[in-house]
Amino acid sequence: MPPPSSPSAWQLPPPCGRDPLNGLPLPLALRAVLFRRGHDLNSAQALLNAPALPSTTEHFPQLETAVARLTQACLRGESLAICGDYDADGMTSTALLIRALSSLGAKPQPAIPSRMDDGYGLNAGMVSGLHGQGIRLLVTVDNGVSAQEALSLAEKLGMDVILTDHHTLPVEAPQALALIHPSTTPEDSPYRGLAGVGLAYVLARTLAESLGQPDAIGAARDLFCIGTIADMAPLTGANRTWLREGLGHLHRSSCIGLRALQQLSGLEERPLRADDIGFQLAPRINAVGRLGDPRLVVELLTEDDRDAGVELARRCDALNRQRRELCDAIEAEALALLEADTQGLPPFVLLAQGHWHHGVIGIVASRLMERYRRPVALLAGDGEGLLRASVRSPEGFAVDRALQQCAKHLERFGGHPAAAGFSVRAEHVHVLHEQLNGLAAEWLDDQGSARRILPEALLPLEGITRAFWQELQTLEPFGVGHPAPLFWARDCEVTREQTLRGGHKRLSLQQGDSCREAIAWRWDPQQPIPRRVDVIFRLSLNRWQGEERLQLEVLALREHFSSMVLQRGNLLYTCRRHGDRGMELVNQTGDRLKVNCLDNGVLDSDDIRSSHAYVAGLLQDAAIGLGLHP
Known part of the structure; x- marks a missing residue:
């Protein structure tokens, strides 16, 4: 995330009415977030309780053709190649199909190009080499739709190709036995946001069900979770549904290598969250594709021996440490070049x-x-x-x-x-x-x-409780398309400031009788922190030495002022709090208007001017800016 000390322009959220999404069983701040994201009551309820997904064969027109061909391969024990990619999506997709097809009777082998030597995707050299090994069926994952030369050669050699890819389709349709691609689904399909690993999961799951062996691909959903989050696919539609099903069981995965990687990453025996994958597991997987042989990850995620899995996980972890060192060295050199x-x-x-x-x-x-x-x-x-x-x-x-x-x-x-x-x-x-x-x-x-920064709802420090955290978790998983909410708090006193290794700042914030801990990552040492601040933050759970504490992850700070200024065209209005729930609006000629903000967001005043549409809009914005409404 951007350092909180970098210049930022705050844009507070628009008014959201008296009681947004009334009837939804969530705290007001969370209802305000969903309302401002465009949800109505029905779509918000669907977010909390995902509806059943439609049949995959009805949404992917060539899926049945692909399943029929793979059924033959499984029943005959046929050798085939899974042609993947060297990023986390491609590697997890490859491992998913290797595991699934092996358990269903086929004999799959991985075929992943080298980042350094071959570049991205299926190429003619791979096709020729696999044909020479007797392979007559290729399944691509996370690549293939643009590999015209390789696909033409495969057709010439009499090889069947099943393409599963989510990258942009070329104008000329690719030559293949079957194409499994999100853009071939209906426009409103919940499968539109699938990454490569999601398409591999669709193929494996549909195949296993058609063969009457759905339990044979037990780890497939686990690998789907890893690849989807690592590829930053939108967490909507089928992605959200399957992630909600899978995250709670991921820490007990039957995939030996994945369990070993979790252990090395310091993840405890508890249900994992999307952040655990994004910040702990995905970097260790991606590091292999960046610096080493991507087949290492495929071996890790298909290994059945515990000791071998631990050793493979250690090699992935070592490459991740090397990746961090290389990044730090290149960043230091780049900064020196810019400063010079x-x-x-x-x-x-x-x-x-x-x-x-x-x-x-x-x-x-x-x-x-x-x-x-x-x-x-x-x-x-x-x-x-x-x-x-x-x-x-x-x-x-x-x-x-x-x-x-x-x-x-x-x-x-x-x-x-x-x-x-x-x-x-x-x-x-x-x-x-x-x-x-x-x-x-x-x-x-x-x-x-x-940089513009847009908090979504006011959250006073007294509202940051375990109960609120539990309610917030009902909106997970968070990620692309559905980010973790961004809150703001007004008029907090910084009672303690501590500089941590790495340039981070740990703060204690006091607001009334409530005190909360906060962390500001990569704080600029040249930027002093004011004593009284407004703060924009995300809420997180800090686990340290067996203890769990809620903390604010600070994205922006600014000095707090008791009044604020609203601008409408060339006109300026000064706003300030008046008592606990009141406020005062002053125009440039000194005219004053006082109103009270009731708990349900209604603005109450005996002054008839407050009912004018223009003035009412000013008052609503002022109520948000002064912390009188979420």
């Missing part, structure tokens, strides 16, 4: 060093993007005069479109609005950087350098 640049920080940060490791420059680019709130590209040598880049961009700057405008300078490129990659010849880097700087400068001028 006498021309100042460019609109688009682009740095190149031939010795940087391709596998981790994306992580460092993300760190720099969060630090400077502007797009960042880090380039590493790729041989023969080429440089390969990983790009990360803040919300609002679509880096994929920016690269499209610079296509004439690039050898190849691709990606999404927030993350992309490209290859460029060394002699074209300067002119490329100039054009990217121009595009980023226009964007920075439009949106300013401060």
Whole structure:
């Protein structure tokens, strides 16, 4: 997350009426969050109690064809290849199908390209080599739809190909026996957000049910949970339903390697949360794909011997430590390069060093993007005069479109609005950087350098209780498409401040009779913390030496002032609290209007001006800003 000490523009939430989503069994602050996210009572209830999912065969038009072919392979004990990818989604997808198909009678083997030697996805060399081994059936996971050369060769060699992929489909339909892809489902399908591992799970689950052996793929849902969260797939629809089913049992997985990895990650014998996967398990899996052979993860997640599983988990953990060291070293070098640049920080940060490791420059680019709130590209040598880049961009700057405008300078490129990659010849880097700087400068001028931060509901410190935490957990799992709520608290006194190793700050906050602990990650030592603050935070559970304590994870702090200013066009209005539940609104000519805010959010006043629509809107915004309404 961005450091809380970085410049930020607070945008408090809009009014949400007297009693939002009345009837929903949640505290007012959580009802306000859901209301502001666009939920009505029906959709909020569906979030709490997910409806049954439709038949997968009805939503994936070619799923029955794929299942029929795999049924033959299972009944005949046929050898086949699972062609995966070297990220967490691709590796968990590969392991999921290896485990499932093995238990159902087939003889699958993994086929994953090398990040350094082969690049992404299915290629003609893999197809030719597998054909030479007698393989006549290929199943891709998390790749394949754009591998035209490899698919054409497979067809020429008489090999059947089942494609499961969630990346953008090309204009020309890929050549394959069957295509399992989210975009082939109806537009309102709950399967639209599935990542590669979700599609692999659909295939395995449907196959096992058709063979009358649903219990044979017991670990498949566990691997689905890991891959879905690691790939940051949207936690809506089928993803949410299956995650809610699976997370509670994940700590007791029948997958020996996964249990070993949990133990090495320090996760206790308790139901896991999405954060446990995102911050503990996924980095250890991703590190292998970045620095080592991705088949190590597949071996780990398909291993049946406990001792062997522990040893494989240790190797993954060692690569993760190496990954952290490499990232820290590259980040330090990148910061030194930027500090040495006498021309100042460019609109688009682009740095190149031939010795940087391709596998981790994306992580460092993300760190720099969060630090400077502007797009960042880090380039590493790729041989023969080429440089390969990983790009990360803040919300609002679509880096994929920016690269499209610079296509004439690039050898190849691709990606999404927030993350992309490209290859460029060394002699074209300067002119490329100039054009990217121009595009980023226009964007920075439009949106300013401060990051916008939008809390979703007021949560006083007295409201942060174990009971509230339990209610908050009913909204889990949190992730892309359904993030953990962002709360704010007003007028807190900082009674203790402690600097921790790594530059973090631990704070004690007092509000009335309530005191709560808070942590501010990566706090800028040059930024003093005011004595009285307003704070934006997420709520978390800190586990330390067998104890569990609720804590505020601070995303932003600002000095507290007793009054606030509302601007409407050229007009300014000063607002201040008046007693426990009252407030006063003063215009530029000094006219005053006093109202009381009742507990249900109703504004009460004898002044007839308060009923005017324009004034009523001002008062509602003031009530939120002054902490009188969530």
